[in-house]
Amino acid sequence: xxxxxxxxxxxxxxxxxxxxxxxxxxxxxxxxxxxxxxxxxxxxxxxxxxxxxxxxxxxxxxxxxxxxxxxxxxxxxxxxxxxxxxxxxxxxxxxxxxxxxxxxxxxxxxxxxxxxxxxxxxxxxxxxxxxxxxxxxxxxxxxxxxxxxxxxxxxxxxxxxxxxxxxxxxxxxxxxxxxxxxxxxxxxxxxxxxxxx
Numbered sequence: 001x002x003x004x005x006x007x008x009x010x011x012x013x014x015x016x017x018x019x020x021x022x023x024x025x026x027x028x029x030x031x032x033x034x035x036x037x038x039x040x041x042x043x044x045x046x047x048x049x050x051x052x053x054x055x056x057x058x059x060x061x062x063x064x065x066x067x068x069x070x071x072x073x074x075x076x077x078x079x080x081x082x083x084x085x086x087x088x089x090x091x092x093x094x095x096x097x098x099x100x101x102x103x104x105x106x107x108x109x110x111x112x113x114x115x116x117x118x119x120x121x122x123x124x125x126x127x128x129x130x131x132x133x134x135x136x137x138x139x140x141x142x143x144x145x146x147x148x149x150x151x152x153x154x155x156x157x158x159x160x161x162x163x164x165x166x167x168x169x170x171x172x173x174x175x176x177x178x179x180x181x182x183x184x185x186x187x188x189x190x191x192x193x194x195x196x197x
Contacts, residue, residue, distance in 0.1 A: 001103050001108070001109075001110060001111065002110040002111070002128040002129065002196065002197060003099060003103075003110070003111045003112075003113065003126075003127050003128055004026075004110060004111070004112045004113070004127055004128060004129040004130070004131055004193075004196075005112075005113050005115055005118045005123070005124060005126075005127040005129070005130045005131065006018055006021070006028075006112050006113065006114045006115065006131045006133070007115055007116060007117075007118045007119065007130065007131070007132055007133070007168060008116065008132055008133030008134060008135075008168065008176075008178075009116070009134075009140060009159055009162050009163070009165070009168070010116060010140065010144065010155075010158050010159060010162060011135065011139075011140030011141070011143040011144045011148075011155070011159070012133045012134055012135045012140060012178055013133050013135060013143075013178035013185065014114055014116065014133050015114070016178070016182070016185060017131070017133050017176060017178070017185065017189055017193075018030070018112065018114045020185070020186055020189045020190075021112050021189065021193065024109070024190075024194055025107065025108065025109040026108070026109055026110045026111070026112050026197065027102035027103075027105060027108040027110070027111045027112065028112050028114055029095055029098045029099050029102060029111060029112070029113045029114065030114045031091055031095060031113065031114060031115040031116065031117070032114070032116070034091050034094045034095055034098070035087060035091055037094070038087065038090045038091060038094065039064045039087075040063075041061070041062035041063055042062070044090075045086060045087055045090050046058065046062075046064060048086045049064070049069060049083070049086055049087075052082050052083070052086060053069055053072045053073060053079075053082075053083070054072070056068070057069045057072070069083075070158075074157055074158055074161050075157075077161070080161045084117075084120070084121075088117070088121055092121070092123070095113060095115070099111050099113060109197045110197045112131075113127070116162070117162065117163070118130065118171070119162075119163035119167050119168050119170075119171055120162065120163050124171040129173045129174060129193075129196055130171050130172050130173050130174070131172070131173070131174045131175075131176060131193055132168045132169060132171070132172040132174070132175050132176065133176045133178050134165055134168070134169075134175060134176065134177055134178065134179075135177070135178045135179050136179055137156075137159060139179055140155070140159060141155040141156060141159070144158070174192050174193055174196070176188050176189065176192065176193075
């Protein structure tokens with residue numbers, strides 16, 4: 001059974017592509033979901049993040065103040081490297097576990113790991129295919145401002161903290177352009193990704 005990485009910069013539309021793939025019988029393992037799971041109250045990553053970024057990133061109920069952590073973690077390259085060094089190994093281990101479980105699920109045609117940072121973490125060679133979703137920076141900024149409540153400056157900073165389109169293209173086996181409408185995106189997925197399963 002094939003395993004595929006689905007990647008792209010923040011705001012590129014990876015989640016939309018993942019939904020289309022799931023509708024077509026592919027199992028999705030979501031790195032962002034795993035990242036949320038590993039920082040739940042009582043998880044070791046939460047305490048490590050508090051030590052690195054300040055105890056005030058933990059709310060009174062023990063949950064993570066995500067916006068505050070994001071402000072600090074993406075403020076500089078050094079702080080981004082710090083959060084990545086804490087979370088990436090834990091996310092990778094849990095992803096491997098979930099991918100293996102999905103491979104043994106009846107009816108699954110292939111497993112897709114929806115992972116925004118596969119370029120940065122160097123894990124592309126672990127997959128049969130690497131699907132890169134792209135959209136121009138202006139469109140991505142608009143999406144982040146409109147749909148996720150970012151300021152334009154926060155959106156630019158987050159985009160700048162990730163790999164460039166050129167770096168992602170270097171590891172891609174399939175490139176999906178998500179600068180159009182949903183029908184255009186769906187056709188691309190059906191024409192380029194589904195035949196690979």
